[in-house]
Amino acid sequence: GESVGLHLPTLSVQEGDNSIINCAYSNSASDYFIWYKQESGKGPQFIIDIRSNMDKRQGQRVTVLLNKTVKHLSLQIAATQPGDSAVYFCAEANYGGSQGNLIFGKGTKLSVKP
Amino acid sequence: DTGVSQNPRHKITKRGQNVTFRCDPISEHNRLYWYRQTLGQGPEFLTYFQNEAQLEKSRLLSDRFSAERPKGSFSTLEIQRTEQGDSAMYLCASSPRGEQYFGPGTRLTVT
16 A cells, blocks of 8 residues: 655764655655654644655755655755754655645654754 | 644543634645644645645545635634544645645644
8 A cells, every 4th residue: 555654763863964864655656755844742844845757856954865766765964953853754645646645654753962 | 924824722622522623824825735643653634625625535534524615715624523532633734736834733632
């Protein structure tokens, strides 16, 4: 069935280091992928998205990589800061086949040590 | 604040009572989504509106749940005869197309 999962449930990094959060998806029909950051007690906050016709997209301090061959998605955060500590979710959608409802994974908790 | 807003932020109710939540999307976003999130899990899709039309509903949306978006702007989600299993964070998101922007959520606790 369709699923979006994460390889690592927790990730602890030192402030200033780069972070890499990984995600696997199983629906080859998904054409849109998105990363969210969620802090405790708050709604998910949009970080960056990528469409299936791309394999890399960069934002401010963040990069998303998409490997459709192995159905893998990753989020790279450069120079991780304490404010980056949160739970990160990847999500997928199939805009070509549905209305774009997102399917989320369980999340990876990122802890940044000062 | 021009983001998605949700009210109330917290709701405590007794089992069997009805509750209603409101979502005000980002203006001019014609797409509106409701999700439910339980502790430690990612959000799960409940239902989707394009303007005032409810175009998709998840199997999670039992007949005790109903959602409306009467004028294509704000939306309400009602849960009738609440059960303890309904305790969760209810999230609303709006979208022009593509990225979805979430509100802060309504935390429901059913006692």
